Amino acid sequence: GAGVSQSPSNKVTEKGKDVELRCDPISGHTALYWYRQSLGQGLEFLIYFQGNSAPDKSGLPSDRFSAERTGGSVSTLTIQRTQQEDSAVYLCASSLDRGSSYEQYFGPGTRLTVT
Protein backbone atom coordinates (compact mmCIF):
# COMPACT_ATOMS: atom_id res chain seq x y z
CA GLY A 1 0.00 0.00 0.00
CA ALA A 2 0.93 3.64 -0.18
CA GLY A 3 3.36 4.95 2.38
CA VAL A 4 3.65 8.40 3.91
CA SER A 5 4.04 11.07 1.27
CA GLN A 6 5.37 14.59 1.65
CA SER A 7 5.51 17.57 -0.64
CA PRO A 8 7.42 19.36 -1.86
CA SER A 9 10.55 17.21 -1.74
CA ASN A 10 12.72 20.31 -1.88
CA LYS A 11 11.95 23.92 -1.08
CA VAL A 12 14.25 26.89 -1.43
CA THR A 13 12.92 30.12 0.01
CA GLU A 14 14.18 33.55 0.88
CA LYS A 15 14.58 34.62 4.47
CA GLY A 16 11.39 36.19 5.74
CA LYS A 17 9.03 34.28 3.45
CA ASP A 18 6.39 31.84 4.68
CA VAL A 19 6.43 28.17 3.65
CA GLU A 20 3.93 25.34 3.84
CA LEU A 21 4.94 21.71 3.98
CA ARG A 22 2.44 18.95 3.38
CA CYS A 23 2.18 15.42 4.75
CA ASP A 24 -0.20 12.68 3.69
CA PRO A 25 -0.06 9.82 6.22
CA ILE A 26 -0.80 6.17 5.67
CA SER A 27 -4.52 5.62 5.35
CA GLY A 28 -6.03 4.50 8.65
CA HIS A 29 -3.19 5.81 10.79
CA THR A 30 -4.59 8.06 13.49
CA ALA A 31 -1.30 9.36 14.88
CA LEU A 32 0.84 11.84 12.94
CA TYR A 33 4.19 13.36 13.90
CA TRP A 34 6.42 16.11 12.55
CA TYR A 35 10.19 16.13 13.11
CA ARG A 36 13.05 18.10 11.73
CA GLN A 37 16.55 16.85 11.13
CA SER A 38 19.59 19.03 10.62
CA LEU A 39 22.56 17.65 8.71
CA GLY A 40 24.17 14.78 10.59
CA GLN A 41 21.89 15.21 13.56
CA GLY A 42 19.11 13.25 15.19
CA LEU A 43 15.41 13.88 14.81
CA GLU A 44 13.93 16.78 16.73
CA PHE A 45 10.28 16.31 17.65
CA LEU A 46 8.03 19.21 16.63
CA ILE A 47 4.36 18.30 16.99
CA TYR A 48 2.08 15.29 17.38
CA PHE A 49 -1.54 14.74 16.36
CA GLN A 50 -3.70 11.91 17.66
CA GLY A 51 -7.14 11.54 16.13
CA ASN A 52 -9.35 14.48 17.03
CA SER A 53 -7.48 15.30 20.24
CA ALA A 54 -5.69 18.59 20.75
CA PRO A 55 -2.19 18.32 19.27
CA ASP A 56 0.94 18.16 21.42
CA LYS A 57 2.82 21.28 20.30
CA SER A 58 5.53 21.06 22.93
CA GLY A 59 8.34 20.65 20.38
CA LEU A 60 7.61 23.67 18.22
CA PRO A 61 10.70 25.90 18.49
CA SER A 62 8.92 29.24 18.19
CA ASP A 63 5.54 30.78 17.46
CA ARG A 64 6.58 31.09 13.80
CA PHE A 65 5.85 27.37 13.53
CA SER A 66 2.33 26.01 13.36
CA ALA A 67 0.63 22.90 12.07
CA GLU A 68 -2.82 21.64 11.42
CA ARG A 69 -4.38 18.37 10.47
CA THR A 70 -7.57 18.41 8.49
CA GLY A 71 -10.14 15.63 8.63
CA GLY A 72 -7.81 13.47 10.66
CA SER A 73 -5.64 12.87 7.61
CA VAL A 74 -3.48 15.39 5.72
CA SER A 75 -1.31 17.71 7.77
CA THR A 76 0.34 21.00 6.91
CA LEU A 77 3.32 22.47 8.73
CA THR A 78 3.64 26.23 8.27
CA ILE A 79 6.74 28.25 9.01
CA GLN A 80 6.25 31.99 8.97
CA ARG A 81 8.99 34.56 8.39
CA THR A 82 11.57 31.85 7.73
CA GLN A 83 15.07 32.21 9.13
CA GLN A 84 18.30 30.59 7.98
CA GLU A 85 18.34 28.38 11.07
CA ASP A 86 15.09 26.83 9.86
CA SER A 87 17.03 25.10 7.07
CA ALA A 88 16.69 21.36 7.68
CA VAL A 89 14.89 18.25 6.47
CA TYR A 90 11.34 18.17 7.77
CA LEU A 91 10.09 14.63 8.27
CA CYS A 92 6.54 13.49 8.79
CA ALA A 93 5.63 10.12 10.26
CA SER A 94 2.47 8.26 11.10
CA SER A 95 1.61 5.31 13.29
CA LEU A 96 -1.50 3.19 13.54
CA ASP A 97 -2.45 4.84 16.81
CA ARG A 98 -0.93 6.30 19.96
CA GLY A 99 -0.23 2.84 21.34
CA SER A 100 1.86 2.01 18.27
CA SER A 101 4.01 5.13 18.49
CA TYR A 102 7.10 2.94 18.85
CA GLU A 103 6.72 1.94 15.20
CA GLN A 104 6.46 5.03 13.07
CA TYR A 105 6.44 5.13 9.29
CA PHE A 106 8.33 8.06 7.86
CA GLY A 107 7.87 10.00 4.68
CA PRO A 108 10.81 10.95 2.43
CA GLY A 109 11.00 14.42 3.96
CA THR A 110 11.05 17.97 2.66
CA ARG A 111 14.47 19.56 2.41
CA LEU A 112 14.04 23.24 3.27
CA THR A 113 16.76 25.71 2.41
CA VAL A 114 16.40 29.30 3.55
CA THR A 115 18.69 31.68 1.70
Place this chain on the structure above:
Amino acid sequence: GQSLEQPSEVTAVEGAIVQINCTYQTSGFYGLSWYQQHDGGAPTFLSYNGLDGLEETGRFSSFLSRSDSYGYLLLQELQMKDSASYFCAVRDPGSSGSARQLTFGSGTQLTVLP
Protein backbone atom coordinates in the same frame (compact mmCIF):
# COMPACT_ATOMS: atom_id res chain seq x y z
CA GLY B 1 13.63 16.12 30.22
CA GLN B 2 14.94 13.30 28.12
CA SER B 3 18.48 12.54 26.95
CA LEU B 4 19.90 9.60 25.05
CA GLU B 5 23.54 8.75 24.45
CA GLN B 6 24.89 6.54 21.70
CA PRO B 7 28.30 6.42 20.01
CA SER B 8 28.63 8.76 17.06
CA GLU B 9 30.51 6.32 14.82
CA VAL B 10 31.20 2.59 14.59
CA THR B 11 33.25 0.79 11.94
CA ALA B 12 33.27 -2.95 11.28
CA VAL B 13 34.08 -5.37 8.48
CA GLU B 14 31.70 -7.41 6.41
CA GLY B 15 30.58 -10.59 8.16
CA ALA B 16 31.40 -9.27 11.62
CA ILE B 17 29.09 -8.57 14.57
CA VAL B 18 28.62 -5.07 15.91
CA GLN B 19 26.81 -3.75 18.98
CA ILE B 20 25.48 -0.20 19.22
CA ASN B 21 24.77 0.90 22.78
CA CYS B 22 22.20 3.40 23.97
CA THR B 23 21.79 4.82 27.46
CA TYR B 24 18.91 7.08 28.35
CA GLN B 25 17.64 9.40 31.04
CA THR B 26 13.94 10.14 30.84
CA SER B 27 11.19 11.39 33.10
CA GLY B 28 8.92 8.63 31.83
CA PHE B 29 9.59 5.49 29.85
CA TYR B 30 7.47 3.08 27.87
CA GLY B 31 10.04 1.42 25.65
CA LEU B 32 13.04 1.69 23.34
CA SER B 33 12.89 1.63 19.55
CA TRP B 34 15.62 1.40 16.95
CA TYR B 35 15.56 2.97 13.51
CA GLN B 36 17.86 2.73 10.49
CA GLN B 37 18.46 5.63 8.12
CA HIS B 38 20.51 5.44 4.94
CA ASP B 39 22.06 8.62 3.59
CA GLY B 40 19.36 10.74 2.02
CA GLY B 41 16.65 8.31 3.05
CA ALA B 42 13.87 8.20 5.60
CA PRO B 43 14.24 6.44 8.96
CA THR B 44 12.81 2.93 8.96
CA PHE B 45 11.74 0.98 12.01
CA LEU B 46 13.94 -1.96 13.05
CA SER B 47 13.00 -3.14 16.50
CA TYR B 48 11.24 -2.32 19.77
CA ASN B 49 11.70 -3.40 23.37
CA GLY B 50 8.91 -2.64 25.79
CA LEU B 51 10.13 -5.10 28.38
CA ASP B 52 13.56 -6.28 29.54
CA GLY B 53 15.32 -8.84 27.44
CA LEU B 54 16.29 -9.65 23.91
CA GLU B 55 14.19 -9.28 20.77
CA GLU B 56 15.44 -10.98 17.63
CA THR B 57 14.50 -10.09 14.07
CA GLY B 58 16.64 -11.92 11.55
CA ARG B 59 20.21 -10.61 11.65
CA PHE B 60 19.24 -7.83 14.04
CA SER B 61 18.60 -8.16 17.77
CA SER B 62 17.79 -5.54 20.37
CA PHE B 63 18.19 -5.70 24.13
CA LEU B 64 16.77 -3.65 26.96
CA SER B 65 17.56 -3.38 30.66
CA ARG B 66 15.16 -0.91 32.27
CA SER B 67 16.93 -1.06 35.63
CA ASP B 68 20.16 0.09 33.93
CA SER B 69 18.42 2.53 31.53
CA TYR B 70 20.38 0.81 28.81
CA GLY B 71 19.77 -0.93 25.55
CA TYR B 72 21.68 -2.08 22.52
CA LEU B 73 21.21 -3.06 18.90
CA LEU B 74 23.18 -6.09 17.73
CA LEU B 75 23.83 -6.55 14.04
CA GLN B 76 25.17 -9.92 12.93
CA GLU B 77 26.70 -11.09 9.65
CA LEU B 78 27.26 -7.52 8.60
CA GLN B 79 26.67 -6.64 4.98
CA MET B 80 27.75 -3.59 3.03
CA LYS B 81 24.12 -2.48 2.81
CA ASP B 82 24.04 -2.18 6.62
CA SER B 83 26.15 0.98 6.34
CA ALA B 84 23.75 3.60 7.65
CA SER B 85 22.88 5.67 10.70
CA TYR B 86 21.15 3.90 13.56
CA PHE B 87 19.00 5.78 16.05
CA CYS B 88 17.69 4.68 19.39
CA ALA B 89 14.44 6.35 20.45
CA VAL B 90 12.68 6.40 23.77
CA ARG B 91 8.92 6.16 23.88
CA ASP B 92 7.97 8.68 26.51
CA PRO B 93 4.81 10.29 27.81
CA GLY B 94 5.43 13.69 26.28
CA SER B 95 4.40 17.01 27.77
CA SER B 96 0.78 15.93 28.19
CA GLY B 97 1.78 12.88 30.18
CA SER B 98 0.06 10.48 27.84
CA ALA B 99 1.21 11.24 24.32
CA ARG B 100 3.80 8.49 24.10
CA GLN B 101 5.84 10.11 21.40
CA LEU B 102 9.45 9.27 20.52
CA THR B 103 12.57 11.12 21.59
CA PHE B 104 15.50 10.22 19.34
CA GLY B 105 19.21 9.93 20.06
CA SER B 106 21.75 11.67 17.83
CA GLY B 107 22.45 8.52 15.87
CA THR B 108 25.39 6.18 15.28
CA GLN B 109 26.98 6.15 11.85
CA LEU B 110 27.90 2.55 11.01
CA THR B 111 30.45 1.98 8.28
CA VAL B 112 30.88 -1.57 7.01
CA LEU B 113 34.18 -2.20 5.27
CA PRO B 114 34.78 -4.96 2.71
